[in-house]
Every structure is written in C-alpha cells, then in structure tokens.
Amino acid sequence: xxxxxxxxxxxxxxxxxxxxxxxxxxxxxxxxxxxxxxxxxxxxxxxxxxxxxxxxxxxxxxxxxxxxxxxxxxxxxxxxxxxxxxxxxxxxxxxxxxxxxxxxxxxxxxxxxxxxxxxxxxxxxxxxxxxxxxxxxxxxxxxxxxxxxxxxxxxxxxxxxxxxxxxxxxxxxxxxxxxxxxxxxxxxxxxxxxxxxxxxxxxxxxxxxxxxxxxxxxxxxxxxxxxxxxxxxxxxxxxxxxxxxxxxxxxxxxxxxxxxxxxxxxxxxxxxxxxxxxxxxxxxxxxxxxxxxxxxxxxxxxxxxxxxxxxxxxxxxxxxxxxxxxxxxxxxxxxxxxxxxxxxxxxxxxxxxxxxxxxxxxxxxxxxxxxxxxxxxxxxxxxxxxxxxxxxxxxxxxxxxxxxxxxxxxxxxxxxxxxxxxxxxxx
Amino acid sequence: xxxxxxxxxxxxxxxxxxxxxxxxxxxxxxxxxxxxxxxxxxxxxxxxxxxxxxxxxxxxxxxxxxxxxxxxxxxxxxxxxxxxxxxxxxxxxxxxxxxxxxxxxxxxxxxxxxxxxxxxxxxxxxxxxxxxxxxxxxxxxxxxxxxxxxxxxxxxxxxxxxxxxxxxxxxxxxxxxxxxxxxxxxxxxxxxxxxxxxxxxxxxxxxxxxxxxxxxxxxxxxxxxxxxxxxxxxxxxxxxxxxxxxxxxxxxxxxxxxxxxxxxxxxxxxxxxxxxxxxxxxxxxxxxxxxxxxxxxxxxxxxxxxxxxxxxxxxxxxxxxxxxxxxxxxxxxxxxxxxxxxxxxxxxxxxxxxxxxxxxxxxxxxxxxxxxxxxxxxxxxxxxxxxxxxxxxxxxxxxxxxxxxxxxxxxxxxxxxxxxxxxxxxx
Numbered sequence: 001x002x003x004x005x006x007x008x009x010x011x012x013x014x015x016x017x018x019x020x021x022x023x024x025x026x027x028x029x030x031x032x033x034x035x036x037x038x039x040x041x042x043x044x045x046x047x048x049x050x051x052x053x054x055x056x057x058x059x060x061x062x063x064x065x066x067x068x069x070x071x072x073x074x075x076x077x078x079x080x081x082x083x084x085x086x087x088x089x090x091x092x093x094x095x096x097x098x099x100x101x102x103x104x105x106x107x108x109x110x111x112x113x114x115x116x117x118x119x120x121x122x123x124x125x126x127x128x129x130x131x132x133x134x135x136x137x138x139x140x141x142x143x144x145x146x147x148x149x150x151x152x153x154x155x156x157x158x159x160x161x162x163x164x165x166x167x168x169x170x171x172x173x174x175x176x177x178x179x180x181x182x183x184x185x186x187x188x189x190x191x192x193x194x195x196x197x198x199x200x201x202x203x204x205x206x207x208x209x210x211x212x213x214x215x216x217x218x219x220x221x222x223x224x225x226x227x228x229x230x231x232x233x234x235x236x237x238x239x240x241x242x243x244x245x246x247x248x249x250x251x252x253x254x255x256x257x258x259x260x261x262x263x264x265x266x267x268x269x270x271x272x273x274x275x276x277x278x279x280x281x282x283x284x285x286x287x288x289x290x291x292x293x294x295x296x297x298x299x300x301x302x303x304x305x306x307x308x309x310x311x312x313x314x315x316x317x318x319x320x321x322x323x324x325x326x327x328x329x330x331x332x333x334x335x336x337x338x339x340x341x342x343x344x345x346x347x348x349x350x351x352x353x354x355x356x357x358x359x360x361x362x363x364x365x366x367x368x369x370x371x372x373x374x375x376x377x378x379x380x381x382x383x384x385x386x387x388x389x390x391x392x393x394x395x396x397x398x399x400x401x402x403x404x405x406x407x408x409x410x411x412x413x414x415x416x417x418x419x420x421x422x423x424x425x426x427x
Numbered sequence: 428x429x430x431x432x433x434x435x436x437x438x439x440x441x442x443x444x445x446x447x448x449x450x451x452x453x454x455x456x457x458x459x460x461x462x463x464x465x466x467x468x469x470x471x472x473x474x475x476x477x478x479x480x481x482x483x484x485x486x487x488x489x490x491x492x493x494x495x496x497x498x499x500x501x502x503x504x505x506x507x508x509x510x511x512x513x514x515x516x517x518x519x520x521x522x523x524x525x526x527x528x529x530x531x532x533x534x535x536x537x538x539x540x541x542x543x544x545x546x547x548x549x550x551x552x553x554x555x556x557x558x559x560x561x562x563x564x565x566x567x568x569x570x571x572x573x574x575x576x577x578x579x580x581x582x583x584x585x586x587x588x589x590x591x592x593x594x595x596x597x598x599x600x601x602x603x604x605x606x607x608x609x610x611x612x613x614x615x616x617x618x619x620x621x622x623x624x625x626x627x628x629x630x631x632x633x634x635x636x637x638x639x640x641x642x643x644x645x646x647x648x649x650x651x652x653x654x655x656x657x658x659x660x661x662x663x664x665x666x667x668x669x670x671x672x673x674x675x676x677x678x679x680x681x682x683x684x685x686x687x688x689x690x691x692x693x694x695x696x697x698x699x700x701x702x703x704x705x706x707x708x709x710x711x712x713x714x715x716x717x718x719x720x721x722x723x724x725x726x727x728x729x730x731x732x733x734x735x736x737x738x739x740x741x742x743x744x745x746x747x748x749x750x751x752x753x754x755x756x757x758x759x760x761x762x763x764x765x766x767x768x769x770x771x772x773x774x775x776x777x778x779x780x781x782x783x784x785x786x787x788x789x790x791x792x793x794x795x796x797x798x799x800x801x802x803x804x805x806x807x808x809x810x811x812x813x814x815x816x817x818x819x820x821x822x823x824x825x826x827x828x829x830x831x832x833x834x835x836x837x838x839x840x841x842x843x844x845x846x847x848x849x850x851x852x853x854x
Contacts, residue, residue, distance in 0.1 A: 110705035110706045111705075112712045113644070113712060116646070174707065211707050217540070217543070219824060231698070233699075233701050237664055237667075240664075270707070271704070273706065274704060274711075277701060278538075278699075278700065280638050280717040281699060281761075281798070281823065282536050282823040282824075284698070284700070285540060285824075285825070287701065334708075371708070396708065
C-alpha cells in the first residue's frame with residue numbers, strides 16, 4: 001500500500017536531517033583498512049553500532065565444510081578471510097508487514113600502488129560531490145545507507161513493522177562465501193535489498209564468476225640453452241592465449257542469452273595477478289597467474305569450469321612444452337552462477353515507486369558484468385533481490401569515489417522502500 | 428718451456444693424491460648458501476683458507492662510484508651484493524716466470540622451487556661421477572680447482588715462480604662488478620685463467636649481456652569495464668612481443684659476426700622474472716618483468732641498450748594503451764660487452780699442451796652464449812684470458828651437477844699450465 005504523501009515527505013526530510021551524520025559514518029567506514037582478512041575491526045565496529053541502535057546481534061564464523069559442500073560455495077584458499085559475519089536483527093512489536101534483508105559487504109579490494117592515488121585511500125576525503133577512498137563506492141556508502149535508511153525512520157519515531165535483517169558480510173570480492181553463509185545460517189525474508197554502486201539502477205541480470213589459478217612448471221636451464229623452449233613464463237603466456245580463445249567463444253554465444261542483449265563483450269576474462277621466475281639469467285621454472293572469468297546467468301559454474309579445463313588440456317596436448325609439463329588449474333575463489341531478476345515482482349514495484357518519489361524519475365534496470373552477492377538470494381533463497389545503489393567512479397581503481405548527492409537520493413528511495421515494504425509502527 | 432716428463436708425471440700424481448681432499452673442499456663450498464647478497468660467509472671462509480695456505484689476503488668492497496663510472500660497470504640495484512672481494516696473493520721468492528690471475532666467483536643463482544630438486548641443493552651429494560648442488564658446476568668446482576691446482580705443486584714441494592693472484596669474486600651472476608672491481612683495484616697479470624664449467628673447452632668468444640627491468644603501469648578499473656584495455660599484464664605481454672622482435676632481428680644479423688658461425692640462435696632473450704597485479708578481480712595496474720638479452724662481441728652495451736629503448740618507444744607510440752602509459756625501462760644489472768680470444772697466444776699454447784698431457788687429446792675451443800667475467804681481462808686488462816673448465820649439467824637449473832672425473836682432469840691441466848706458465852721454484 002503506497003505511503004501517504006505526508007509520511008513520504010517526513011521520511012525524505014528525515015534522510016536530509018541525518019545526512020551529515022551519514023556522511024561522517026561513511027567516512028568512518030572508509031577509514032578502516034578492510035582488505036581481505038582485515039575485516040575484523042570493521043565488523044566489530046558495525047556490530048557494536050547496530051547493537052547501540054537497538055538491534056540484536058548474531059555474529060558467526062564462515063563454515064568451510066558447509067560452504068564448500070554447497071554448489072555455490074567457493075573453495076577456501078590460504079587467503080580466505082576468517083573475519084566473522086554480522087547480522088543485526090530488528091523484530092517489530094507486531095509482524096504486520098513484509099520481512100526484509102538489507103545486505104552489504106565491508107571487504108574491499110587492494111589499494112594497489114599508493115602513488116597512483118591522488119587521495120588517501122582510507123581518508124574519505126570529500127571534493128565537491130565526491131567522497132574518495134577504497135570502498136567508498138564498493139560498498140561502504142551502501143553499508144551506511146542501510147544503517148541510515150533505518151535511522152531515518154527512527155528519527156520520526158517509526159520502525160519497520162516486520163523483521164529486518166541487516167546483514168554485514170565479507171568475502172564478497174573473492175568468493176561470495178560471506179553472503180552464502182548467511183543463507184546457510186538460515187536467514188531469509190520476503191525480499192532482499194543490496195545497495196551496491198549500481199548507478200541508481202536496479203540490476204536485472206548479472207554474470208556468474210569463476211576464479212582459478214594456473215601454474216606452469218618446467219625444467220629450466222641456463223639462458224644460453226633456452227632454445228630448448230622450457231621458459232615457464234613464455235609457456236604461461238601461451239596458456240593465457242588459449243584462455244582468451246574461451247573468452248572469445250563465449251562472447252560469440254551472447255546471442256543465446258537475452259539478458260545481455262545490447263551489451264558489448266559481456267564475458268570478461270581478467271589476468272589479475274601474475275608471478276614467475278627467480279632470476280634474470282635463469283630460464284624461469286615456474287609461473288602462476290590468477291584468472292577471473294564471467295559466465296552467463298543460467299550456466300552452471302562447474303560445467304563452465306570443466307569446459308575451461310578441457311580446453312586447456314586439449315591445447316596443452318598440442319604444445320611441445322606443455323604436453324610434458326601440463327598446467328595445473330586450481331579453483332581458489334568464486335564458483336558463482338549469475339541470475340536474472342524476473343520482471344513484475346511486487347518488491348520491484350515498491351522500489352520503483354520509492355525511486356520515483358526520491359528522484360522524480362522512473363527506475364531503470366541494467367545488466368551487471370560483475371559478481372554480486374545478490375545471486376545467493378536469487379538462486380538459493382529464491383526471493384526477489386533488489387541490487388540497487390548510488391553512482392560511483394573507479395570502483396576497484398585509483399581514487400575510487402562515490403557521489404554524495406546520489407547516496408542521499410538512494411538512501412531516500414531505500415527508506416521509502418522499507419517503510420512501504422515492511423510497513424511502519426511506532427518505536 | 429715445456430715441463431719435463433718427470434715433473435709432469437709428478438704433478439699429475441699430486442693432483443690424484445689430493446683429489447679426495449679436493450672433493451671434500453668442493454662439497455664444503457657447495458654447502459654455503461651463497462646466493463646474491465649472501466656471500467659474506469663463503470668469502471670469509473676462502474680468505475681464511477688461502478691465508479692458511481700461505482697467501483697474503485687483500486679483502487675489499489666493491490666501489491659503486493668507480494664501478495658505475497666505468498663503461499663496463501653495471502648499475503647497483505637494491506639487490507646488489509655488499510659482500511667483499513677476496514684476492515689471495517702469492518709472491519715467489521724470485522719472479523722468474525710469468526704472472527697469472529686465477530679467478531672464480533662464489534655467488535650462485537637462486538635454487539628455485541625446492542621440490543623440483545631431487546638432491547639437496549646445498550648437500551653436495553655424490554652419485555657416481557656427479558656431485559650435485561647449486562653452484563657445484565657454476566663454479567664452486569672451479570674455485571676448488573684453483574686452490575688445488577696450486578696445492579698440487581705444494582704437495583711436491585713447489586710453488587709458482589711468478590706472482591699469482593687467486594681472485595675470489597661475487598656478482599658474476601648479475602652484474603660482473605666483482606671481477607671489474609679487481610681490475611679497478613689494480614690487479615693484472617700476464618694471463619688469466621677462469622675455470623668456468625665449459626665442458627673442457629677453451630672459450631674462443633662469448634656474448635655481452637644486458638639486464639634491464641621493464642615496468643608498465645596503467646589505470647585499472649573494475650573487470651566489468653576491462654574492454655577499456657588498460658590491463659597492465661596484457662600490456663606487458665605486448666612489450667615482451669616487441670622485445671622478441673629485437674631478439675629476432677639480432678639473430679638475423681648473425682652472419683655479420685664470424686665468432687658465432689655455426690651457432691643456432693646465438694642471441695637469447697630471457698624473461699626471467701615477472702610480477703604484476705594485486706587482485707584477481709581488479710584489472711592490474713602494474714606489471715614488472717626482468718629481461719636478460721645477449722649482444723654480439725664487439726658491440727657496445729650502451730649502443731644496444733639505446734637500440735632497445737628506441738624500439739620500445741616506437742612500438743609504444745603505436746599502441747593505444749602504451750602510448751598513454753609508456754613502459755619504463757631501467758638497467759639493473761649486466762651492462763657487459765662480449766669478447767673474442769684471438770688465436771695464437773702463448774697462453775693458449777701452454778694451456779693446449781697442458782690439456783693434451785692431462786686428457787691425451789687436443790684442446791678444442793667453443794663459443795659461450797653466457798656472460799663471462801673473462802670479459803674484464805679481455806676488454807680492460809687486455810691480457811689473454813683462458814676460460815676453461817669441467818663438464819657440468821643443469822647449470823642454473825635443478826639438480827645442477829659437476830662431473831668429478833672431469834674436475835680431476837681439468838685440475839691436472841690447470842696445475843700443468845701453472846707450472847709451465849709461471850715456472851716453479853721450491854717452497
């Protein structure tokens with residue numbers, strides 16, 4: 001049932017009234033260096049904060065056995081975070097509305113070479129409309145919006161009239177195991193909202209993502225004999241070439257996948273890390289590299305990984321060096337399938353109305369070429385999942401930034417959505 | 428003047444008599460982990476040992492300013508060894524013969540992945556005719572041969588009747604600055620002998636060697652946008668491709684260099700080390716790799732490096748990404764020119780006779796596609812330099828080994844050479 005114009009205006013004003021505080025809170029989140037494995041302090045911060053705001057707190061570890069037994073779970077590597085998952089729980093006085101999950105992740109990707117940043121990566125510096133910092137866009141502004149959308153209701157004496165789980169996870173950037181763990185813990189609801197930096201659009205579909213490592217080894221010799229051709233760095237490059245054939249083949253199949261209609265090059269393969277060799281004048285004996293490749297929604301992660309393995313095996317049989325030294329592939333992260341959000345859900349309609357009220361424009365939807373924790377809700381919880389958030393710049397890049405005016409409007413839309421979806425009751 | 432048959436037989440027998448001790452000494456040298464920067468202990472060991480054998484010891488540091496001011500000096504990188512150079516000095520009672528430098532290096536290249544060795548890299552294990560270990564061939568067996576060729580003369584109450592410098596250096600594997608420092612210190616002689624593992628041949632000519640590092644940087648983005656093409660690992664691969672063009676061009680010029688007649692692919696370029704990127708799902712912002720490439724004897728190192736730089740600049744101008752993010756090249760090691768040993772020297776004739784006596788076969792000569800410290804003596808001291816040593820296997824590789832029977836014969840040839848070149852006097 002649509003919000004009354006009076007309540008709507010009250011909520012919009014309440015977001016404005018709290019916005020300075022929300023900016024300070026976002027900046028605080030940005031100040032935590034929360035790269036993979038470092039998220040303990042920021043998860044404790046948010047757990048204490050949500051408790052102070054009246055939520056019950058469920059803090060738990062990721063369960064390797066349960067996660068890796070699940071078809072959407074990713075293998076644990078040595079780098080896997082051990083930080084806890086935090087769920088803040090709101091129980092209403094009377095459960096009259098529709099329950100909701102608000103999710104965010106607080107892990108961030110590495111900063112990269114510091115001298116390529118103009119701004120302090122953990123400074124949360126503001127210049128004009130933009131707040132800079134690693135994770136400012138992806139997705140600490142969204143995390144703060146989760147907190148302050150609820151806070152806006154409290155500011156006017158209201159709270160959701162339904163159970164709300166505010167789920168703060170980690171491992172979104174490398175495995176998606178954090179979000180999956182909340183599902184395995186038993187959390188579900190009638191809808192989920194995740195304010196990833198989506199340029200104020202709703203995500204209609206996204207890709208699945210596979211991560212794996214490739215290692216090539218071979219017996220080196222003095223460089224004066226390298227004509228023997230056993231250079232592992234060179235051989236790794238040939239394997240990368242073979243993987244690029246897979247990427248090209250999969251992009252050529254785009255026509256079979258209506259959710260990517262109009263998207264140029266929907267499947268991207270990235271060699272994100274490489275290392276090999278020990279010495280300038282020794283022919284390198286080893287080379288390892290990290291691969292991230294996307295797959296279409298609806299495709300099974302294990303089928304596609306098997307296709308990759310088969311292609312590399314076939315390629316290696318025809319390579320004089322690799323035939324003797326077959327590359328070793330190891331999954332070491334994402335084993336994730338994509339999803340499509342069917343049109344016409346009640347949740348989408350409610351968000352559409354909220355967005356219209358906050359922005360004065362219709363909600364549009366788009367495709368995401370990145371991994372999204374939303375897949376857990378779409379594929380396993382099987383509930384409508386609204387991946388929707390603010391404008392950002394240089395996500396994963398240098399001088400990553402988020403638009404504060406966009407955050408403000410998105411927070412308004414989120415607060416209106418919560419009030420409408422869950423209903424409200426007095427605090 | 429040729430040695431008398433009686434003296435010759437005495438010397439040959441003396442090498443045999445000391446050979447068990449020589450093997451133990453070689454094994455002791457192999458037991459030192461003397462990778463770049465780690466050579467302090469082994470240099471102290473040999474300084475003490477040469478002193479105990481009656482030599483005077485000059486131990487001195489490499490002089491960065493003097494080395495880098497010399498045309499054959501290599502730049503100091505952060506990895507440059509600070510270990511001292513050791514020269515053991517023998518002064519005869521009467522200087523009646525020809526003076527001689529015996530040189531070796533005690534630095535070794537990295538071991539690489541330990542699990543690719545069957546033998547302990549620092550164990551000096553013996554199996555049949557072979558002693559295994561990093562540096563066993565390159566060139567701790569040679570170092571021991573320097574010591575025990577002199578020791579064989581002492582065993583029969585003789586010593587060289589001329590000044591002999593036994594020069595124990597480091598940095599042979601990455602800059603050649605150790606050998607150059609002995610020259611800058613003022614050491615020279617009427618000939619030099621360096622028992623590198625040359626398969627019982629005399630080196631007639633070798634290549635020069637350049638080392639440099641290439642760094643590519645670029646502004647990364649989320650992988651979902653990587654069509655923008657700013658992947659630094661991919662860009663580095665294109666630069667490697669451009670460098671391979673240089674390698675092909677230089678090999679095509681082999682006909683202009685008679686010293687490589689009959690040598691297939693005399694110029695080798697090796698990418699010995701690569702590292703890049705921070706995260707699987709971030710488009711990598713940086714990639715660095717280490718290049719080693721050879722040049723023909725007679726070519727100036729700086730001219731050839733300038734040719735490489737110009738080619739990469741030209742290539743980069745035509746590359747959309749590299750045009751905006753030009754690769755940075757930095758010399759970080761060898762800046763060394765090759766040499767040709769002219770036929771017909773007196774030193775070669777004396778070694779030829781010694782080899783014939785030890786092996787019962789004529790001395791042959793060959794080409795070396797590797798850097799050799801011998802270039803310092805050929806190019807700067809301008810003295811005959813005999814690079815000549817035992818058979819080895821897998822130099823710079825796994826399970827590097829040296830043939831003990833070959834070491835024995837080579838040591839005999841060396842002892843005969845010393846006795847003939849320097850003359851002998853009683854101890």
